[in-house]
Amino acid sequence: MTLSYLNLVGNAELVKQLNYAMIYRLIIQQSPISRIQLAETSGLAPASITKITRQLLKKKLIKEVDIQQSTGGRPAVSIEAQFENYQVIAIQLGRTSVNIELYDFGGNSLVFQRYPLTDFTQRLAQNYLINLIELLCSEHSKKIKNLVAISVVMPGVIDSVNGIVRYTPHIDVKNWPLAEVLKNKFNVSAFVGNDVQSLALAESYFGSTQNVADSILIRVHRGVGSGVIINHQLLMNHNQSACEVGHIQVNPLGERCHCGNFGCLENQVVNAEVEKKAKRLLEQGYVSKLTPDQCDIVTICNLANQGDDLAQKLIKNAGENLGRAVAMLVNIFNPQNIVLAGEITKSPEILLDTINSALNSQSLKQLRENVSIHCSTLNDCSAIGAFALVQQSLFNGSLLMTMLEDKK
Template sequence: MTFNYLNLVGNAELIKQLNYAMIYRLIVQQAPVSRIQLAEISQLAPASITKITRQLLKSNLIKEVDAQQSTGGRPAVSIQAKFDYYQTIAVQLSRSRVTIELYDLGAKNLVTEIYPLTTFTQQLAEEYLIALIEQFIEQNSKKIKHLVAISVVLPGLVDSVRGIIRYTPHIPVKAWPLAEALHHKFNISIFIGNDIQSLALAESYFGSTQDVDDSILIRVHRGVGSGIIINQQLLTNHNQTVGEVGHIQVDALGERCHCGNFGCLENRVINKAIEHRAKQMIEQGYPTKLSLGNCNIANICKYANQGDELAIKLVKDAGENLGRAVAMMVNIFNPQSIVLAGELTKSPEILLHAVNSALNAQSLEELRKNLTIHCSSLNDRSAIGAFALVQQALFNGSLLMTLLEDKES
């Protein structure tokens, strides 16, 4: 049998990356924490902890703080993450606008800028985005000390491993290698991802699902998308399409969807569908404070909260249909938490009651015993999902090792 030294070296490098990532994540999540505590929690040798923390200190990723209370002998020095040395740019590319935000490594939003987005070709969109990022960097040069990554999220089918956009609803693309283009221009780490999947990851890192292993985020806007977190990891497959819930059939006698099916969830709960139904019912004479000129989703939620019967019915109907899809996902994935996002959550009490009603009727009791359902604590129109991809790269060690290598070179 031939001994493969390349495999041995590769495995050693992977183990090193995973160990560094584990210690960094423990410091972020457990701080302040001592080296002794890190050794106990991680089961790594004290010498390994000393080596890892020395490198993290040298790279300005962590810092030593006041000594912890000691029970005798030499006091243990505490360690915590150092967030303000590095910065990242996070971008959300939606159908109508580009949101660019500056973050430190602690997910602190330092700057937000919003720019309009009109219909573009792939090439024009790429040139426009690069120009906006260049302008953003120039305008915020005093706050950008050490820029280490740019992350972009957008709706559609995104190959996040290769950094290629396969499909997005607002720009005609053909295997758009956006990550390559951005890396060529800015020469730093680039991350590309789906906006809803990234938002689920952000909820797990910074939002209401930090304390659970398994969660699902469902966002309702122009479409319906979801992100699934299993064992604190974003669930993906070879095609990055896990969690397509918008075309679950919730009404067999419903209207035909553009996908060819009948009664899809998307046709019942997206903003446009609810607004269209509101206009139909107003024209039929339903008593309401809403009018044909003001029945947008924001006003529908506003009047529902004020007790308007038609508005309540619209939110309730959407919630019940959403609950049918939630029940299917609970039966399949058995998550600990379901998080809802989008404008419809501006009427949380009515929405959640309706979702729970449908869920209780159509899911297994054992699977929903300890399940919580709530509305997102994050701003789903910000670029926090894009920053979550950076956090993920720090926690899995890929970006972390890049920063360590840069300091050594």
């Protein structure tokens, strides 16, 4: 009897959370929108819409606006989202630097700062992050009306549900409860997540995949990471990870990877590997405008765009290997969009042509026909992925309910 009652209460609270989240999401995505339109689109009763919008108005998450009727007469009252009253601190904890940004609820960056990362133990990195957050709050206090969340993303295995960093390649951690530490220190909601998975989420909220349900983002940098979006949701498993695309074997005769396999995608296309191949080919006598002292990935891409044969050869080689992996992902997931990010996308035409050629020869025709492959429209070096975790918590209602229950 008691368990049944608790289940009913729990279900009622969940339904309430989902209803509030649905209405808030509709207002953001379709504003300006009337209460009648909200009721028709959501299927909720007009009385429920009135109650929900009243609470959102009270917290200044939305506002009423007058929309003039096309036939003249009295303007109709509609609703649109209000972003400027709440702020979020988003952090990208990279291997050598920390990008820290202040966002409003509309995803508008109000402050961007970059600092070097020189502390690689859990305790020192944690203290450093706290100091940077305190510094941002102090220096930009006039821009912070209501700080409601702090979000941190980084490479590695991240338990985003419990806010724990299980493993990150550049900091020695042991089940680092970073979200709990930040929540207790700053008295706000806190989130942690994998950087590339979060970037895929950001692409679906703010970038080129907003209007598709299924997409995959692949980022090539020091490693190769990916994030899979299925039916507008980030694909996760019991270990808070999915689709380790960097360890797909694309060259059985390639060098041994740190994972133990040979010829992994990561060993073929990361920036350092492309740069190493460039130096090796220059030593073999290839004629190019590249030099041993100037063959970084950005220079390679720029010269490839200018027609340099060696630079184009390097980009095409990377594209062929990426294409093999992309073809496998298309055969498995059949996404609508595949998005590429990272420095190598600075030579988009050559890269995409090569990938599409590999896709056409290595995937099922019926699956590849409606797939669009393009480069990301977002700055993958920003902290937009960290902000996307906050947006996700608003859209699923968890952060939204926390804010509505706050008596302040």
